[in-house]
Amino acid sequence: MDNPAGSLVAEFPRERTGLLPALQAVQEIEGWLSSEALAAVAEHFRLPVSEASAIATDYEVFRLVKPGSHLVRVCTGLSCRLTGGADHLRTLENRLGIARGQTTSDDRLTLEEADCLSMCSLAPVLEVDGTCHGRVASAAVERLPMWFGTRRPFAVNADASDFPQVHPVGRTARERLADLRSRAEARARKRPEFRFLVQGGSCGEALGAGEVVKALRLLTAMRGLAAEVLDGACHGMCSAGIVVEVQRSGWPRLTFTGLTKDAVPDWLSALVGGEAPLTRFDGVCWNDEGWRGLPAVSRHPFFAAQRRVIMERCGHLHPVSLDDAILSGGYAALARVLDDQTPEDVIERVKACGPEALAAATEWEVCRNALATTPSYFVVNGEEGRCGRFTDRHLMEGDPQRVLEGLLIAAYGAGTNRAIIHINGTARFSFDRLARALAKAQAAGLIGDRILGSAFSFHVELRRGPRGFVGGEEQMLLRSIEGQRASPETTPLPPPEVGLWGKPTVISTIATLAALPPVISDDSGRTRILSVSGPVSRPGIVEVEAGTTLRQLLFEVADGLRDRRPCEGVLVAGPSDVLLSPGSFDATVESLDAFSAGAGGLIAIPAGEAPGYLRPRGLTRDR
Ligand code: FES
Structure with a gap:
């Protein structure tokens, strides 16, 4: 051809x-x-x-007009607009002499406006030649060419060569998992003395974490330290980057924030060069007492009011390491299910865990009862295309094995043997990390035929979806997988019985799946994950108990608006955006579903800056 x-x-x-x-x-x-x-x-x-x-x-992701050699997209979604994104766009228009949507006359650069780049906690955000940059200051906009690069075609890295194909032995799923665990322990004993997990993933890249990785690798080598410096994940404090977690036998787990490549030499010397207090560095110690002047997690302003169950491993493990996941309890819930529970038991257990869980488990039940028309499908909606919501990406990037374990448990309940995980085409790290996690889970016999020696077989396909169907709407999601047009249907079919290719289909979200292992292990604690953005002092991803109020979340965890500006309201980002007035700030996060079912994010709005299409309203009881 x-x-x-x-x-x-x-x-x-x-x-x-x-x-x-x-x-x-x-x-x-x-x-x-x-x-x-x-x-x-x-x-x-x-x-x-x-x-x-x-x-x-x-599909809006496709371009039918040739762009310039460099493509610059400026986010003017709500979180970015509230933090200077629209000003950046105007600055670039003036400087380049073109309007948004246009290309310079020499075809060197195309300038575009983006509605949300799913990094709202790092607002304002610019994407240059496919790479996002967060917390962009006006001065950096003036020096735009420093970010010019070459367009990187997406390449899947599903390398599992560091995890050998194994056939765990044992009579039960628990025994086989114990075998995998003992192999993981043997490998862990050979690890170097120090382990540095640098905030990797999308928010780390947008803040330039690669420079800290390079500096740390160089300095640890120069000092002769036995250390591994790994691409880690975000703990939820996206904007406090660069974040580095330090793990060493005999020390409590430590997490440092706000590190730069220039600060690394001094920080590393202080850390490993003696026992002196580390009070001049920002960080947190993951124990009850604190350590060398670092506060205990119970006294840390961002974490004190949180209860981390679903996100308990995010930031603490190497996201693509199956050993790390297994050593921290991964797949124990699955083994328990396979050994002791029928699919009906799983459905009943999940149904008892609140309204959202009830809805999900009911859908599995409908699918299970329709099994006469097999094959059936389990579709995971990882689109997350709405402004102000970015929790799914953090879960996929930070703990992909937990997402897979939750998927296995849900599919066992629903009686499906095949899943398609649809991931937003722009979520490069999510896809990459899930692909590697999947390859390792397959190599360990955790996904495939006769999982952990049981009668349950399950196969997973990952798909990058073209961003652009309406906000993750389920019928459109199925049509995009089938390769059909993204036209809304006026008479949607009920997906559980007649879904993908007309077969019984369960559709679930990443957050729902990640919440399942603790549910099975009786440790769910009814927590909720929310993304928090807008001009607050501590934007990020938080996990709080269901009874936490919006006021606690906005003014304690996120520390209110920068410069102590008054807050006009908070936009609840969900399938339908709702702007709540300060009179509703004593509502609990659990009650948000009464207004916007499936709400996943909050955007704090300063006084006088509410978008014109929304009027603040109170959260009323009769909703
Ligand atoms: S990244 Fe700009 S609004 Fe979401």
Whole structure:
């Protein structure tokens, strides 16, 4: 084939479900979809060109106009607009002499406005040549070319070579898991003395964590320290970066915040060079007493009011290490389910855990009862495309094995044997880390045929979805997996019985799945994860008990608005955004569902800056 797009799409099976992934692959190589590329894709899938063009037009992620050599996208979503994003866009328009949506006359640069880049805790955010930059100051906007790079086509890293294929032995699932654990312990004993987990993932990259990783690797080598410096994940304090967790036998776990590459030499000397207090560094000690002047977690302003159950491992483990997950209790809930519980037991157990869990387990039950028409599917909605919500990305990046374990438990209850995890096409780290976690889980016999020696078999496919169907709406999600147009349907079919390809289908969210292992282990504690953004002092991801009030969350955990500005209200980001007035701040996070079911984020709004399309309202009882 002469057309390069033709040879690229030839790798895709000629089934309609491969259409969107093929279009994405072509765009990532060529930067856009030319008419020649669309014709090649249409020919491969035996479609009229008009059909391929219609699909490409439906999904906003696809470009039908060639962009400039450099692509700059400025986020003006609500959190970014409240922190200077719109000013940055105007500055660039003036400086470049073009309006948003235009390309410079020499084709060097295209400037675009983005509605949310899913990093609201780092607002304001700019994306330059595919890489996001957070907390962008005006001075940095003036020096934009320093961020110019080359467009990086997405490449999946599903390397599991550091985890050998094993066949755990034992008569029960628990015994096989114990075998995996003893192998993990043996490997852990060979680890170097120091372990540094640097805030990696999307927020780490946006803050330049790579520079801290490089500095730490260099300095630990120069000092002759036996240390491993790893790409870790965010603890939830996204904006306090760069965050580095230190683990060493005999020390409590330590987490330092606000480190820069220039501060690393002094910090490392103080840390390993003696017993002197570390009070000049910001951080937290994960014990009850504190250590060398670092406060205990119970006295840390961001963590004191939180109860971390679902996020208990985020930031503390190497996200792609199955050993880390197993050594910290991972897959114990699954083994318990496989040994002791019927699918009906799982459904009843989950149903008893509150309204959201009841709805999810009821859906599994409907799917299970429809099994006469197998095959059935479990679809995981990892789209999270709405402004102010970014919890799913943190869970996928920070603890992908927990997401997989929750999926296995849910699928066992629903009686499905095949899952498709749909991940927003822009969530590069989420996909990469889940892919590696999946490869290792397969190598250990935790996903595949006869899991942990049981009769339960389960297979998982990861998919990068084209961002653009309406906010993760479920029917549209299924249509995008099928490779159909993203048109809303006026008469939606009930998904549990007639879902993907007309088969019984359960659809679940990442947060629901991640919450399941503690439910099975009787440690759920009714907590809720929320993303908090806007111009607050401590934006990030928090996990609090259901009875925590919005006031505690906004003014204790997030420390209120910067510069102590008065707060006009808080936008509850969910399927339908709702702006609550200060009169509602004593409502609990649990009651948010009364206003916006499935609410996942809060954006604090300073006085006088509420978006025109929303009027503040009170949270009333009769809702
Ligand atoms: S990243 Fe800008 S509003 Fe979400």
